[in-house]
Every structure is written in C-alpha cells, then in structure tokens.
Amino acid sequence: MAKTVTRLMAATLLVAGVSLASFAAQADPAPDMKNWDAVVKQANGQTVYWYAWGGEPRINDYIAWAGKQVQERYGVSVKQVKLADTADAVSKVVSEKAAGKTDGGAVDMIWINGENFAAMKRNDLLFGPWVEQTPNFKYVDVTGKPTTVNDFTVPTDGLEAPWGMAQLSFFYDTARVKTPPQSAQELLAWLQNHPGRFTYPQPPDYMGSSFLKQVLSELVADPAVLQKPADQADAQKVLAPLWTYLAKLQPVLWREGKAYPANGAALRAMMADNEIDTGFSFSAAEVSAAIANFELPDTVRSFVFKGGTLGNTNFVAIPFNASAKAGAVVLADFLMSPHAQLRKQNPEIWGSFTVLDMDKIPATDRKAFDALDLGVATLSPAEMGNVLPEPHPSWMELVESEWQKRYGVAK
Amino acid sequence: MLRFAPVLTVILMVGPVLAGLLGTLLPAFGYLPALGGGEWSLSAWRELAAQPGLEISLRLSAVSGLLATLISFAVVMLFCAAWQGTRVFGAIQRVLSPILSIPHAAAAFGLAFLIAPSGWIVRLVAPLAGWQQPPDIVTLQDGWGLALVAGLVIKEIPFLFLMTLGALQQANAGQSQQVALSLGYGRVAGWLKTVLPRIYPQIRLPLFAVLAYSASVVDVAMILGPTTPSPLAVRILHWLSDPDLSMRFMASAASLLQLMLVAGLIALWMAGEKIAGFCGLYWAEGGGRYRRDGAVRLTVAVVSILAAGLILAGIAALAVWSIAGFWRYPDLLPGQFTVKLWLRELPALAGALINSVLIGGAAIMIGIILVIACLEREARQSARPGRGVMWLIYLPLLMPQISFMFGLQVFFGYLGLERSFISVVLAHLVFVLPYMFLSLADPYRSLDDRYRHTGLCLGAGPDRVFWQVVLPLLARPVLAALAVGFAVSIGQYLPTLLIGAGRFATITTDAVALAAGNDRRMIGIYGLLQALLPFAGFAVAMLVPAIVFRQRRGMRDGL
Amino acid sequence: MSSPETAISPSGLVLAGVKITLKGQVLCDLDLTVAPGEIVTLMGPSGAGKSSLLGYICGTLAPGFTCRGRVWLKGREIGTLPPQDRHVGILFQDDLLFPYLSVGGNLAFALPVDIRGRGQRRDKIDQALEIAGLAGFADRDPATLSGGQRARVAVMRVLLSAPSALLLDEPFSRLDAKLRSQFREFVFEQARQQNLPTLMVTHDPEDANATGGPVITLTDHRAQQA
Secondary structure: OOOHHHHHHHHHHHHHHHHHHHHHOOOOOOOOOOOOHHHHHHHOOOEEEEEEOOOHHHHHHHHHHHHHHHHHHHHEEEEEEEEOOOOHHHHHHHHHHHHOOOOEEEEEEEOHHHHHHHHHHHHEEOOOOOOHHHHHHHHEOOOOOOOEEEEEEEOOOOOEEEEEEEEEEEEEOOOOOOOOOHHHHHHHHHHHHHHOOOOOOOOOHHHHOOOHHHHHHHHHHOOOHHHHHHOOHHHHHHHHHHHHHHHHHHHHHHHHHHOOOOOOOHHHHHHOOOOOOOOEEOOOHHHHHHOOOOOOOEEEEEEEOOOOOOEEEEEEEEOOEEEEHHHHHHHHHHHHOOHHHHHHHOOOHHHHHHHHOOOOOOOOHHHHHHHOOOOOOOOOOOOOEEEEEEEEEHHHHHHHHHHHHHHOOOO | HHHHHHHHHHHHHHHHHHHHHHHHHHHHOOOOOHOOOEEOEEEEHHHHHHOHHHHHHHHHHHHHHHHHHHHHHHHHHHHHHHOOOOOOHHHHOOOOOHHHOOOOHHHHHHHHHOOOOOOHHHHHHHHHHHHOOOOEEEEOOOOOOOHHHHHHHHHHHHHHHHHHHHHHHHHHHHHHHHHHHHOOHHHHHHHHHHHHHHHHHHHHHHHHHHHHHHHHOOHHHHHHHOOOOHHHHHHHHHHHHHOOOOOOHHHHHHHHHHHHHHHHHHHHHHHHHHHHHHHHHHHHOOOOOOOOHHHHHHHHHHHHHHHHHHHHHHHHHHHHHOOEOOOOOOOOOOOOOOOOOHHHHHHHHHHHHEEEEEEEHHHHHHHHHHHHHHHHHHHHHHHOOHHHHHHHHHHHHHHOOOHHHHHHHHHHHHHHOOHHHHHHHHHHHHHHHHHHHHHHHHHOOOOOOOHHHHHOOOOOOOHHHHHHHHHHOOOHHHHHHHHHHHHHHHHHHHHHHOOOOOOOOOHHHHHHHOOOOOHHHHHHHHHHHHHHHHHHHHHHHHEEEEEEHOOOHHOOOOO | OHHHOOOOOOOOEEEEEEEEEEEEEEEEEEEEEEEOOEEEEEOOOOOOOHHHHHHHHHOOOOEEEEEEEEEEEEEEEEEOOHHHOOOOEOOOOOOOOOOHHHHHHHHHHHHOOOOOOHHHHHHHHHHHHHOOOOOOOOOOOOOOHHHHHHHHHHHHHHOOOOOOOOEEEEEOOOOHHHHHHHHHHHHHHHHHOOOOOOOEEEOHHHHHHHOOOOEEEEEEEEEOOO
C-alpha cells in the first residue's frame, strides 16, 4: 500500500512538473497591421482557439468549414470552443488578467457584440485596433449598415470585425393566426383578444431584453435620446411609455407573467407545443432552418413590424492577451470575405445576412448573392424593412434593472 | 509515505479550494484589481441587499433544499424499513444504475416534459378533455418551488439509496431486523427502532451533501424552479454572467451569502437530529410494536416506484425526442421518426468520449488513492489528525460551482498549469474528491477493527491486511465511491471548459453548449450520451462484487 | 503462576509491571507469567480493562491508552514489536471469518508463507479441517456454516498461524450451553497439545473452572489470585 501510494504520488508530481516545465510562455508579438503579408506569414502554423456560442449544430458546422478554409489557405488551424454563454469567455479573459497573464492567453477570438463588447472595451480587455487594416474590410457596408462600426451605439474603433447582420423578426403559425400584428400596439391589442398566446424570455436574457428595447424604440417620443447614454436624459420620462405598455401587456401574457421561457430558442419549442401563437428571433433564417430541423410546423412564417425592428451586427474580437493574434486576424479577415459571407447567407448553411456592400464586392460575387434562394419562411433583406438602431447599452441596463423591480418578483 | 497522505490531500485540495474561496471573498469586499476594484468596501453587500425579491430567493433555496432532503431521506428510510430483504427491494436495486447515471439536468428535462401543461401526462388526457390548447396553468416553475423539489427528490432518492445500501451491509441490518421481528415488532417500526440508529451515522455526510446540493443547485432549478424570482444560486449565475462586469462584486457577495445559507441549513439539520434523536429514543423505549403497518408499506412502495417511474419515463421521453421528427401538441408520439440527428452527431463523438473517460478515470484514480490513503492512515493511527482541515474538502459542495471558478482559474493561471490535462484533472478532483470521500468515509470508519486485529495477529503485516482484508471487505463501497466520483467527473462542465480553456471537449461540454440551442432532439441525444458513461460505471460497481462474491453469502448487501 | 522475578519459564508468556491507564484512570496493573500449556483465566467486572490488556499484548491497543511495563514471549521481549511479529494469536467472541474467502481461504490466509507449495499448504489446511471435524469443508462459503462450525474454523485459523501464545477474549459467550462446553474442551485441548501459554478473558465461572488452571480477578485494577 505505502509503496503503491508513494509511486503514484511521485508520478502525479512528475506529471505536474513536466507540464509546468513544458508550459513555455508562447509570447506572440502583436502583428504588424501595416504589413498584411507579414501578418499572413506570422499566422502560418498558429492555432486559433475561437470561443463561440455552440448552441446550433449548423452554426458549429459553418465555423468548422471556415476553419478548414483558413487551414488550407493560410496554414492557420482553428478550434471552436463551444460555449453556452459568451460570458464564460469574458470570464476567462478577466481571470487571466487577474492572474497577471498579459500574453499567451487561452482565448484567441470571441464571437461577441453589444454589452459584452462594451464591457470588454471599457475594461481594456481587447487587442487592437486592427480591423480596418484587413483587406476584406473594404467590402463592408459601413454606411448602409452603420451598425457594422457602431455596436449598440458604441464605436467599434477597429477592435472587433463585423461578420453577420441580425434583425429582430417575428414568426407566427399561419394555421392558427390569420393576420399577425404589425406593431407593438397591435400586438397588445391582439394579445388582449388571445390572452396567454405570447410571451418573451425573461430579461436579462438577451432576447427578452431585445423585445423590451423593441417596444421602447417604437413608443419613445424622441428616438434620438436612446442613442446617447441614459444619464444624459430624463430617463424616467423616456421610459414611462414602456412601463405603461407593459402594465397592460403583463396580465395577458402567457402564464400571466408568472413564468417566462429561459431564452429565445425556447420560444420555438413553445410554438410546437401550441403554448403560444407567435414568437420572435434575431435570425430571419432561423424559421426555415427550424422547419427543416423538425422544430417548427411547416405552416410557420416570418414577419416584421411595419415601423421596423431592431437590428444589430455580430462581431469577432481578439482579447488583449491572445496567443495567436495574427492567426485570429487572418481568420476574421476570411470571415468578412465575399466567399465566406455568401456561404453564411445561404439558408441551407446558416442564413445569416451579410455585412458586405453589394455595390463594393466583385460582380461575380454579387451575382452569386442574388442567386441565393432564401427559403419559404425567410424574408429577403428587402422584405426585412426598416432597421431600428439599438439603444445605447446604458438604456438596456436601466430597463433590465427596472424590469426586475417591477416584474422580477411575481405579485 | 502514508503519513503524508492527509498533507498531500490537503495540499491538492486546499490550494484550489482556498483559491476558489478567495476568488469570491476578495471581490465580495470590493477587491478585484483586474476590474478596477482596488479598495475594500461593503458596497457589494449594500447592492445585494437592495436586489428585489432577495428574501424570496433565499427562502426558496432554503425551503426547497430542506424539503427535498427531508422527503428523499424519509422515502429511502421508510422504503428500506418496509421492504429490506424482499423481492421489491431487489427489483428497485436493479433499476438503480440507470437512474443514478442520468445527469440531473437531463432528468429535470425529462420530468419537465412529463408534467408541463403541454407534456406527456396532459397529452394522455387532452383528447378526452378536449383540450385543443394546453391549459395555461403553472405546473413547472411554480412559485412555491414544488416542481423543483420533485425534480430534486427523484434524483436524490437513488443517491441516498445507494449510500444506504453500503451502510446496511456494514450494520448487519438483516440480523437486527430479525431480532425486532422476533420481539413482535412490525417491520417498519422494528427497522426504524433498531437499524436506523445504527446506519444513520453512516449516511449523515451524504445527507449533508444532498442538503447542500439541493439548496445551491443551478441547472435543475433553471429548468423546474420558479424564475420570478429564482432561487439564490440561479441568480448568482445570472449576475456572474452579466455583461456588466461590475456585477461580479455583488455576485461574489451573494455567493458568500449562499455559503452561509447552506451552512445555516446544515446547522439547522444538526439541531433537528438532536431533537429527533431524543424523541426517537423515547419512542423506541416506549415499546410500541406497530404491527399493522401494511398501509405504510404500501404507500412507501408506491412513492418509491413512482419516483423511479418518473425518472424512467423521463429517460423514455429523452429517447423518443432524440429520434423525433416534427412532434406537435397534443400528439402522444411524434408524427415521424428520424435518426438523422444521431447519424450527424455520432461520428464526431469519439474524441469527446475519450476525453471524458481519460479525465474522469485519472480524477477518480487520484481521488480514490488519496481518500483511501487518508482513511487508512486514520485507521492505523486510530486517530483523526487534522480533521478541522479535512472539512475544507467539503467546501466545494457548499457553494454554487460557478462562484468557485474565478478563483480556481486565477490559481491555475498563477501555477502556469491551466490548459493542461493535469490541471483539468485536478480541477475535477476538487469536485469529485468530496463526493468520493463522503461516500467512502463512513463505511471505512465503521469497519469492525477486530478484522484488522485478527489479520495482524495471524501474522500479516499492515500492508497485507490492507490488501487482503480491508479492501475486499470494503470492495462494494470502494467501487461505489469510484462510480459516484466518475459520474460527478463526467458531469463537470465549467471546470472542464474554463480550466481546460476549451482544449478538452467532453461529452458534457458539447452537451451543455448544444443545450443552449434548446432543441429538444439534441437535448435528448446528449442527455442519453451523458448517461452512458456513468451507467457503465455504476453497472461495473454493482456487477463486479456480485460476480466476484457470487458464492459468498456474507458479502451480499445487508441481507 | 509465579512472580516474574523467579521466572524460570523462558518459553512462557511473561508480563512484568504492566500498567494500562486511560485518561488518567488505571485500568489494570499486574505481573503475570503463563507457562506453556497453561491456561490462565482473567476475570473481573466489565470495563476492568481485561480486553485492553489482551489488546496490549497483541499490540493492537488504540493510541489513547498509556501503557507501561514489558512483555516477554518465549524469552523474547515482544512489547515493542509490531503486532504481526509478536506471534500472539487471538480469538474473539465473534468468529470474524473473512466473508469474502472460502473456509480453506481463511485458513490459507493464516498459514505462514514459509510453508511452500500448493500441495503442502493444501495438506496443512485439510489436516486442520479434519482435526476440527470439518473434513471436506475447504471450498465452502463460511456463511453457510453453523455457528459452532464457524467457531472451530476460527480456532484452526489461529492455530495454523503458528502462534507462540493464545489469547481468548470471551470466545465462548456467543455459543449455547451444549455447544459451549464441547467447543471449550476442543480449544483447551488444542492449546495444550501445542503447548501454548493461554490467557483467557471471561465472565463465566464455568469457563474458569473448566481450565483447571489459575484464575485471576481484576478488582481495583490489581490482580488477585482466586
């Protein structure tokens, strides 16, 4: 016994020692963004650990495809670290900063936007600026799609690269609903006639908060105030219409607002269970994909509000201490290429709308985009209508904490 | 070397545990320079106190923890009392492995699909009742947390039952029961009066673990528990995951509050033990025979079978979902079946399975050596050195795991050990070892010393006595501890993801990431896959002694 | 029974000034010599430290006790040796057969390693079983034996370990009256045949009478010869 224990303990310590020794700091000099060829050369042979939400197999498949492409083209190997919550990636970087790890970090790239980006930027957790020096950035539609450089009103300052457009869209079952509501007010009226047949995920879930912001954006007297930090306005007055609206909405919600679905994806299951008649998502292609995936009946269709819906952009960012910054930059650049963007917009692959400007990209690529068949349940970019800008993140924080006070504790 | 065992255990455990605790303690009082917190303050606590519904969250955690523990304990004890040594007892034992192996979250998902207003039970009666739409009533996520308690109870009953089986074997329960019966006692009363007092000390630690787990559970609570507001642990998770990084200060304070809550609940339970012990003595000495206990026996059998049945039906639900095509309410079964998703997932699984087995295997091997070495040293010294420090190893069970992760990451970062296989194993060990310790400590400590003395006096040295006397006598609890540890390791999500920095994808990291997409087919597939490895572990732990000792009646569990 | 100063029995079991205390309370304090083939009975009220004394002789006493004195066996001082090197066999009131081994396996566990070869070891075991009236029981599961049979296996297990002394800790108290006297005779006969100094702890005066040897009563923790 004693001998066995001794040997095993020795072995344990040995393994620990070896791994300690072999852990050489992979100090990777920041890539010289002025010299793209040098960046590409530096990237060769690097492995990029990309922390990305992993809840959708088709998205994971797309990421795997992109990884294979940059491996073949640039010798950069890509490993997706599948997350249930982007906060885990942020957490990782914060803990490394706390441990004094200023290079050789674990996270090379994060799929990110909105509040998470704002928080990382504010806490100096990002590498850059690097985005505008990448070759494919010139194709990005920064004027037509201003959210590609202003993430929830926060300037991206070249710290994150846009790689997909998202816009709030609703869906309904044509077998159960004749004409879907066309605005927040119509939704309320419809729900009062069909109590319990709609709900939103519980804030601060991203989708739940987005619904509240949608309502706020529609009802606010002067939309411009939402583009500035909340402390520059009379917040109480600005938010008043939202609370008046919710006071009427809550009693007719599913379960009378005593319970909520956990996230946006849960709304699909509730449609199939006939618990609700209408739901919403941030990806117009989601409905077609969900029908193909047996998650929704084939009678479900998408729609948007007449006055427009919230839209934003998904980005990828590189932490300040990433181990493979050059590799991550090269990967991000590939993700913005017409080739990668075309595949991403293909509803059979993913169905996420491109960030590129159709007038800037080469003509052959434009033709390929035009030729895409978006699927029965998917609205085309043109049908998506008006894009409402995301309010400044401070409004979201305010709305979330105020919502928690009013409705977070059931009466 | 044996004498270094407790020291080594403490080093391996205390480092990470203290780091985990410090990672919570310091930010709770305002210190976290990485996020600009460089000054001591109580503002996190003030902010926490101002959270709406905090007292309701606390009450929910406390009540659901206590209720789940009390009910599971009562059911297991009454069931053993009523049915030990009968065929029903044997039958329940046989379904134990699959029930134990199913992950908590998957079991909760299965239960949710059974009892939801659009779930299987309603679908059974919907055609008769004419419910075109599922009734808009709250069954899941009820404000009282009853669905949560139910979900916890059906998973904790099998765990406590497994722990009780080990204790029964040690306590010669069969004999005591015979004595009680021959004195004219009813089965249940006789068992409660003679066997329970002897086995209770042996299942006390597992009971504390159940209490701590139930009061701080996150995944089950997110599926079955109320959300307006949620139990405290769930809110801590949300606060720690908030994009607003300054929320972490308050979340840390809340984690400490959670720790105090669990400690308080354990203290309360201990006080309850004292009172129950006093009343129990009075009751036992009263001499009441309670011979007509047929109704009690029947009730407890029905409850136990119902609990087992709910889990098995939940597993069935997972299995059906995993091959379901489109499945609409109120259809009892999907309109079409497909194995498309299985075929898509299976080819990519080999790597994840191997990682799971390697990490789990390494963790339980180190774990069992440390646990046994500590206990063996304790037995040889007949003393319990550093028991105070040994309590530290239970600390990871008393707090929600996520509040441990930050400190743990910083700790391994400092050591330069993160992202390595060994660090993932050590991080698993932090959560695996307490369970292994508590499932083995009591059987080990209650082994009749005279066996050891007999062996020594027959001329066998302490090592030979250990290998040839102690280990075979404790084969069952040792294997059970390994299986429990393996199941705990397989279920680890955050330590694998964060300490391994995503370098080690396991079945569980894949499962949890995919569950975020909320596709019930994927949840079904990965729920079953996650159960596969622990199931193999429990099956081995039960079959090996049964086969090796098949000709040894004295080695059958407590019968 | 003779005092150690006049010890002329180097092959016996000799206790010299053995004093065992627990938390300041003296449990026993005695000098004693047991000659080979002699059976000495130790009696006294419960808690008088009889079993502690046996544990002390075996070397298995828990560390909480404070002990003073010396123990010789066959002229060798054993008080400082680890239990397995003392060659002191002990029988408890329970048979404590290892439930995971067969009857033969239990006996083989005790058989010293210097008896080599499968055949030779097997012969020893068979012989022992025959002496115990259990011929052919080697492959049986101990749990299938009667109480009396198990007790006899336990005795043979101790004897096979080739002890130089035998300690009996109320080994007959669990048996019924008829079995008891039979088994007692069996044990005493074996002990005398192997010429073992034997120390027995019992409550039962009948056990004491049956030895035909000296009886010591522990009262006030001092030994008194009856």
